[in-house]
Amino acid sequence: MSREALFDWCRTRFGDRFGTGLSVREHHGRDESGHFPPALPDAVISPETAAEIAELLPRCAAAGCPVIPFGAGTSVEGQVLAVAGGISLDLSRMDRILDVAPDDMIAEVQAGVTREALNAHLRDTGLFFPVDPGANATLGGMASTRASGTTTIRYGTMRDAVMSVQAVLPDGSVVNTGTRARKSAAGYDLTHLLVGSEGTLGVITALTLRLQPRPEVSRSYQVSFADIGSAVQTVIEALQCGAQPTRIELMDAAQMQACLAQSDVGLPAVPSLLIEVTGTPGQVTDQIALLSQAANDNGAVAETRCDTPEQAAAIWRMRHGAALASRASQPGCETLSTDLCVPISKLARAIDESRAWIDAAGLQAHICGHVGDGNFHAMFLCDPDLPEQMEKAMEIHARMVALALQLGGTCSGEHGIGLGKKRYLGDEHADTLPAMRAVKAALDPSGIMNPGKIFDI
Amino acid sequence: MSREALFDWCRTRFGDRFGTGLSVREHHGRDESGHFPPALPDAVISPETAAEIAELLPRCAAAGCPVIPFGAGTSVEGQVLAVAGGISLDLSRMDRILDVAPDDMIAEVQAGVTREALNAHLRDTGLFFPVDPGANATLGGMASTRASGTTTIRYGTMRDAVMSVQAVLPDGSVVNTGTRARKSAAGYDLTHLLVGSEGTLGVITALTLRLQPRPEVSRSYQVSFADIGSAVQTVIEALQCGAQPTRIELMDAAQMQACLAQSDVGLPAVPSLLIEVTGTPGQVTDQIALLSQAANDNGAVAETRCDTPEQAAAIWRMRHGAALASRASQPGCETLSTDLCVPISKLARAIDESRAWIDAAGLQAHICGHVGDGNFHAMFLCDPDLPEQMEKAMEIHARMVALALQLGGTCSGEHGIGLGKKRYLGDEHADTLPAMRAVKAALDPSGIMNPGKIFDI
Numbered sequence: 001m002s003r004e005a006l007f008d009w010c011r012t013r014f015g016d017r018f019g020t021g022l023s024v025r026e027h028h029g030r031d032e033s034g035h036f037p038p039a040l041p042d043a044v045i046s047p048e049t050a051a052e053i054a055e056l057l058p059r060c061a062a063a064g065c066p067v068i069p070f071g072a073g074t075s076v077e078g079q080v081l082a083v084a085g086g087i088s089l090d091l092s093r094m095d096r097i098l099d100v101a102p103d104d105m106i107a108e109v110q111a112g113v114t115r116e117a118l119n120a121h122l123r124d125t126g127l128f129f130p131v132d133p134g135a136n137a138t139l140g141g142m143a144s145t146r147a148s149g150t151t152t153i154r155y156g157t158m159r160d161a162v163m164s165v166q167a168v169l170p171d172g173s174v175v176n177t178g179t180r181a182r183k184s185a186a187g188y189d190l191t192h193l194l195v196g197s198e199g200t201l202g203v204i205t206a207l208t209l210r211l212q213p214r215p216e217v218s219r220s221y222q223v224s225f226a227d228i229g230s231a232v233q234t235v236i237e238a239l240q241c242g243a244q245p246t247r248i249e250l251m252d253a254a255q256m257q258a259c260l261a262q263s264d265v266g267l268p269a270v271p272s273l274l275i276e277v278t279g280t281p282g283q284v285t286d287q288i289a290l291l292s293q294a295a296n297d298n299g300a301v302a303e304t305r306c307d308t309p310e311q312a313a314a315i316w317r318m319r320h321g322a323a324l325a326s327r328a329s330q331p332g333c334e335t336l337s338t339d340l341c342v343p344i345s346k347l348a349r350a351i352d353e354s355r356a357w358i359d360a361a362g363l364q365a366h367i368c369g370h371v372g373d374g375n376f377h378a379m380f381l382c383d384p385d386l387p388e389q390m391e392k393a394m395e396i397h398a399r400m401v402a403l404a405l406q407l408g409g410t411c412s413g414e415h416g417i418g419l420g421k422k423r424y425l426g427d428e429h430a431d432t433l434p435a436m437r438a439v440k441a442a443l444d445p446s447g448i449m450n451p452g453k454i455f456d457i
Numbered sequence: 458m459s460r461e462a463l464f465d466w467c468r469t470r471f472g473d474r475f476g477t478g479l480s481v482r483e484h485h486g487r488d489e490s491g492h493f494p495p496a497l498p499d500a501v502i503s504p505e506t507a508a509e510i511a512e513l514l515p516r517c518a519a520a521g522c523p524v525i526p527f528g529a530g531t532s533v534e535g536q537v538l539a540v541a542g543g544i545s546l547d548l549s550r551m552d553r554i555l556d557v558a559p560d561d562m563i564a565e566v567q568a569g570v571t572r573e574a575l576n577a578h579l580r581d582t583g584l585f586f587p588v589d590p591g592a593n594a595t596l597g598g599m600a601s602t603r604a605s606g607t608t609t610i611r612y613g614t615m616r617d618a619v620m621s622v623q624a625v626l627p628d629g630s631v632v633n634t635g636t637r638a639r640k641s642a643a644g645y646d647l648t649h650l651l652v653g654s655e656g657t658l659g660v661i662t663a664l665t666l667r668l669q670p671r672p673e674v675s676r677s678y679q680v681s682f683a684d685i686g687s688a689v690q691t692v693i694e695a696l697q698c699g700a701q702p703t704r705i706e707l708m709d710a711a712q713m714q715a716c717l718a719q720s721d722v723g724l725p726a727v728p729s730l731l732i733e734v735t736g737t738p739g740q741v742t743d744q745i746a747l748l749s750q751a752a753n754d755n756g757a758v759a760e761t762r763c764d765t766p767e768q769a770a771a772i773w774r775m776r777h778g779a780a781l782a783s784r785a786s787q788p789g790c791e792t793l794s795t796d797l798c799v800p801i802s803k804l805a806r807a808i809d810e811s812r813a814w815i816d817a818a819g820l821q822a823h824i825c826g827h828v829g830d831g832n833f834h835a836m837f838l839c840d841p842d843l844p845e846q847m848e849k850a851m852e853i854h855a856r857m858v859a860l861a862l863q864l865g866g867t868c869s870g871e872h873g874i875g876l877g878k879k880r881y882l883g884d885e886h887a888d889t890l891p892a893m894r895a896v897k898a899a900l901d902p903s904g905i906m907n908p909g910k911i912f913d914i
Contacts, residue, residue, distance in 0.1 A: 103693050103802035104831075126697060146642040157640050159649075160617065175888040180865035181798040182830045183614050185603040185653055185873045187882055187911055188893045192616075192649040196642055213699040236560050240583065242670040242737060280699060280747070282739025290737070341638040345560035373639045374561075408637035416642045425644055431632040435900060436645045442899035443892060454644055 003042075006063040010045060010087070013055065017046040017093075028068075028088035031075040032135070034335030035390060036419060041068060041082035046090045050166060050174050050205040053089065057203070058172040060087065061446040068450050069199040071141030072114060076337060077418025079145060079198050083452040089203060091140055097121050098206065105211045106163065106180055111140025111204050118209075127211040130155035133414065134320045140204045145416035146196030150319065153372030154246040154278075155212060157414065162195050166206035170444045180208060193439070198416050199450040201443045215246070215278035219288060220312035221305040223273045223295050228252060228355075229348040230298045231273050235371050236344055238294040243287050247276040248372045249319055252355070255326070255366035255379075262325040263318040265311075267304060273371065274319055276312070319368075326366045326379045333364075333381040336393045339421070340404040341375040341413030350404055354378055357396045363389060375413035401427065417454045425455055460499075463520040467502060467544070470512065474503040474550075485525075485545035488532040489592070491792030492847065493876060498525060498539035503547045507623060507631050507662040510546065514660070515629040517544065518903040525907050526656040528598030529571060533794060534875025536602060536655050540909040546660060548597055554578050555663065562668045563620065563637055568597025568661050575666075584668040587612035590871065591777045597661045602873035603653030607776065610829030611703040611735075612669060614871065619652050623663035627901045637665060650896070655873050656907040658900045672703070672735035676745060677769035678762040680730045680752050685709060685812075686805040687755045688730050692828050693801055695751040700744050704733040705829045706776055709812070712823035712836075715786040720775040722768075724761060730828065731776055733769070776825075783823045783836045790821075790838040793850045796878070797861040798832040798870030807861055811835055814853045820846060832870035858884065874911045882912055 001009075010018045019025075020043045029040035047053050060067050066086025073080055082088055094110040097118065101107075102125050109118060116136045118129050133142060133149040141147075143165060148157035155161070164178025177191040178184060194201060225231040231250055238245075250273055251259065257269040273295075277287040295303070306312040318325075327335060342350050351367060358365045358378065369376025378400070380393035401411045401424045411417075411424035426433060433455060440447075440457065447457050467475045476482075477500045486497035504510050517524050523543025530537055539545055551567035554575065558564075559582050566575060573593045575586050590599060590606040598604075600622060605614035612618070621635025634648040635641060651658060682688040688707055695702075707730055708716065714726040730752075734744040752760070763769040775782075784792060799807050808824060815822045815835065826833025835857070839846035858868045858881045868874075868881035883890060890912060897904075897914065904914050 101800065101802060102697065104800040105697065106800065146646070148640055148642075152640060156617075157642075159640075159646070160613075169892060173888065173891065175892060177889055179862075179867045179885070180800045181832075181867045181870065182801070183605055183609060183616075183798060183832065183870055184867040185605075185614075185796075185871050186867045186869045186878070187653070187874060187886055187889070188658075188896060189603070189616070189649045189653050190889050190892055190896075192646045193896075196644070196646050201645075213697055215699060240559065240562065240670055242672060280740065280743035282743040283737065286737035286739040339642075341640060343558065343561040343563065343637045344639070345558060375638075375640065405636075410636045410638045410641040410643045412643045413638065413640055414642050417644060421643070428636070429644055431630065432634055432644070432647050434630065435626060435632060435647055438899040439645060439647075439650075439896055442895040 001059060001063040003063050003065055006059055006065055007043060009059060010043065014045050019044045028070055028090065029082055031073050031078060031080045033076045033078045033420060034337065036078040036081060039081040039083045041088035042085045044088045044090055046093045048093050050168055053168040053203050053205060054172045054174050057168055057170050060448050061170050064446060065448060066451050067448050069144065069203045071112065071138030072136065074135035074137045075141065075145060075418060076415050077420035079416060079418040079453060081419065083419065091138065094205060100125060102127060104180060107209045107211055108206065109139055109209065110206050112138050114138050115142065122211065126214050128214050129209060130212045131158055131161050139207055139209065143195050143204055143207055144197065144199050148414040150247045150249055150370060152370055153248055154244055159192060159195055161210050162191060162207055163210055164191055164208040165194050165204050167194055167202040167204050169202040170446060170448055178208065198418060198453050200440060200454055201449060217281050217284045218276060218278045218312065219284055220276045220315055221303060222267050222315060223275065223303050224268055224301040225271045226299060226301060228271050228351050231271055232344065232348040232371060234273065234294045234298045234300065237297065238291045239372060241290050243290040245275055245287065245291065245372065246278045249274040250369045250371040250376065252367040255322060255368045258325045258329040258366050259318045259322055262321060262328060263314065265314050265318055274315055322368050323379060326381060330364060330381040332384065334384045334390055336380040336390065336397060338378045338397050338400055339412045339415040340400060340409055341373060342404050342407045342409030344374040346407040346409065347371065347374045347376065350407060351376055353403060354400050357399060361392045361396060363393055373413065419453065422455065458516060458520040460520050460522055463516055463522055464500060466516060467500065471502050476501045485527055485537065485547065486539055488530050488535060488537045490533045490535050490877060491794065493535040493538060496538040496540045498545035499542045501545045501547055503550045505550050507625055510625040510660050510662060511629045511631050514625055514627050517905050518627050521903060522905060523908050524905050526601065526660050528569065528595030529593065531592035531594045532598065532602060532875060533872050534877035536873060536875040536910060538876060540876065548595065551662060557582060559584060561637060564666045564668055565663065566596055566666065567663050569595050571595050572599065579668065583671050585671050586666060587669045588615055588618050596664055596666065600652050600661055600664055601655050605871040607704045607706055607827060609827055610705055611701055616649060616652055618667050619648060619664055620667055621648055621665040622651050622661050624651055624659040624661050626659040627903060627905055635665065655875060655910050657897060657910055658906060674738050674741045675733060675735045676741055677733045677772055678760060679724050679772060680732065680760050681725055681758040682728045683756060683758060685728050685808050688728055689801065689805040689828060691730065691751045691755045691757065694754065695748045696829065698747050700747040702732055702744065702748065702829065703735045706731040707826045707828040709824040712779060712825045715782045715823050716775045716779055719778060719782040719785060720771065722771050722775055731772055779825050780836060783838060787821060787838040789841065791841045791847055793837040793839065793847065793854060795835045795854050795857055796869045796872040797857060797866055798830060799861050799864045799866030801831040803864035803866065804828065804831045804833065807864060808833055810860060811857050814856060818849045818853060820850055830870065876910065879912060
């Protein structure tokens with residue numbers, strides 16, 4: 001089938017849900033990554049059912065036409081960019097919440113439902129969906145990139161939250177990879193092969209998600225430290241003693257300064273832990289005691305507790321606005337965000353060495369991280385009129401990745417590989433790349449699914 | 458390469474670690490499943506390094522010789538039976554604990570280390586490895602079958618506990634599927650493709666495992682109920698309110714009776730929940746309050762608290778001895794164990810209907826389960842002199858599986874597919890079986906890895 005014949009079929013089959021206009025293609029040719037040039041698809045289709053996608057994919061395979069699943073466009077490694085053209089498959093019309101089963105603490109949703117829409121829907125059930133990457137991404141997109149965020153230390157990543165997916169494979173088969181049972185030992189775990197595969201193996205069309213009970217009590221506070229090492233050591237000791245914070249976030253002085261400029265929370269611009277502890281009253285009291293003990297043992301300078309839910313919300317709004325605050329601190333800047341994740345015992349070293357390289361190069365970068373997971377982001381802010389800044393930032397990023405791998409870590413904790421981390425996947429997984437390629441060839445023999453992402457074929 | 462030439466090479470390469478004697482073959486031709494006839498391998502090899510296995514596998518592929526990874530032989534679905542002959546690869550010499558990193562709460566072990574050996578080694582670290590299937594299985598075997606057990610409701614299954622594996626693939630490549638970082642979004646999740654693949658894709662040779670802090674306080678108790686439904690509803694309501702028991706086990710009256718005959722714990726032979734709650738003092742107090750409230754709301758008949766660690770240990774010894782106690786209640790019986798897992802809202806119905814079928818058929822069966830996970834086992838006890846009993850048991854098992862699938866559940870919660878559940882995998886995963894077969898063909902094109910297990914090629 002020629003590309004022209006394919007597009008004729010699409011026009012007939014999808015009517016005005018098939019678009020080739022420049023503005024719709026431009027909207028689908030970029031994401032929230034800071035420095036990739038836009039790469040426009042040739043067309044955009046907005047399917048409404050898995051069956052429609054099942055009709056489409058074998059035709060795209062026959063025509064050799066790329067298919068790029070598109071959720072909310074909030075990916076940050078260029079995952080949705082149509083670097084080889086083809087069709088952007090916009091799943092935002094597949095936004096139905098199919099079922100909520102409170103007794104089983106399960107929700108079934110279509111892939112285009114956003115996490116905020118799901119949580120709004122769950123408001124009266126006493127349950128919520130815990131994975132929180134900051135952006136109001138679609139749940140299909142979050143599964144595709146194996147997203148996580150501030151609550152991972154307590155509730156895990158999308159790997160833990162997704163019980164099953166419905167997906168359309170390139171041969172047009174519609175598969176359900178799991179059941180509604182909380183665990184299963186029945187055959188290969190295709191659910192978790194698809195979670196994190198960034199649309200390169202098939203299109204996730206629906207998900208069965210594990211929900212969590214809304215906690216009875218919640219307390220948030222900030223702790224100031226003289227340096228990063230003391231903050232990290234506090235977290236190590238608290239976790240070893242059985243502390244289970246719901247969020248425990250690290251921000252360096254530069255990141256705090258940028259955030260405070262956009263917020264009125266009135267905290268000092270010093271290395272900080274932002275902590276949220278939730279649960280039953282006794283549990284929360286005990287957790288705070290464990291964390292405070294560890295903080296005192298590691299020379300914490302001061303502690304600011306939130307006395308009201310509003311104060312707590314302000315702190316977490318400030319944290320979630322970190323990337324925007326960094327950008328606002330240098331209007332018009334180009335950005336590059338790193339996503340290293342290392343064993344927590346190596347986290348202080350990884351951050352301190354990174355900071356030293358950044359400062360020695362005279363660059364601006366803000367550092368924040370999900371310290372309990374050993375995951376941190378350095379957001380480089382580069383002047384677009386001084387292209388050597390971005391070059392230097394990329395060179396330092398390469399050094400940071402090499403260090404993380406040497407320390408037993410990974411080049412991507414939660415953003416995925418996309419385009420941005422491709423050059424590093426071979427360093428991290430040279431041994432498993434042939435097996436990844438074999439799996440890709442087995443499930444997508446025509447290579448139509450999101451080509452150019454994760455690895456080259 | 459001929460089989461004869463292969464075995465000559467093995468004899469030279471492995472010396473007296475290559476065995477073809479009847480007794481060693483018999484030992485490797487059976488597991489703890491109750492009713493499969495033994496199936497002996499042609500030879501047994503005890504490798505000491507991944508490199509040795511990497512030398513062996515391509516030769517086996519060239520000779521078309523099956524390779525069956527063997528741990529402690531405690532699988533219960535015939536996973537280690539050499540149904541097509543070949544080489545049983547006994548990993549018990551690969552029993553070194555490679556590293557323990559307390560700050561990162563990680564252990565790296567060879568595949569032949571047993572969970573009890575690991576926990577003995579961890580005794581002075583304040584940490585432990587939580588997955589507990591009862592048997593003292595090897596950690597490689599537990600990963601291969603995606604094992605879980607009594608503590609899953611709190612700590613998850615092997616899926617959650619395994620951060621990375623080292624594996625030898627049939628082409629002789631030695632791969633490390635992950636890093637020591639607590640999370641990663643770097644490429645396809647081959648770790649969780651191998652976990653649960655029952656030795657059909659490669660040989661797991663080492664594992665990076667997530668450890669847990671040893672809890673400060675632990676309380677165990679038993680609660681009596683008039684019926685299964687009240688016990689299950691208690692668990693549903695407690696979990697929804699945020700209770701996080703470490704163990705919450707259900708036993709029906711028949712199972713309790715069999716267990717009490719082998720124990721002196723002095724409990725009533727009625728439907729029971731056995732509960733363990735652990736954590737900080739305030740957490741444990743609050744958890745017990747939540748669970749007691751739910752139990753009272755659902756008409757709990759009586760509660761027996763363990764006043765000493767010895768009493769608690771006796772209860773859990775009784776629970777872990779359930780299968781042996783069932784067998785002891787009918788000496789010489791043949792057994793068939795089911796492993797259904799359903800959404801918890803359907804658990805009472807699944808158990809009650811199963812019990813009605815069992816009783817109507819005049820069969821003996823004991824039921825116990827990991828109620829928080831919706832997973833339960835009916836252990837059928839059949840007279841070997843009355844073969845129609847096992848036939849009836851298998852017929853009822855088939856009906857139970859059909860019911861579980863209809864209720865949104867799985868044919869295997871934690872034992873795996875092996876030989877025993879193969880006939881049901883097609884019912885449960887007809888849609889994904891072609892993709893599973895494609896992955897198998899991609900990674901094991903010669904089909905040498907544990908042939909005849911999970912599905913036929």
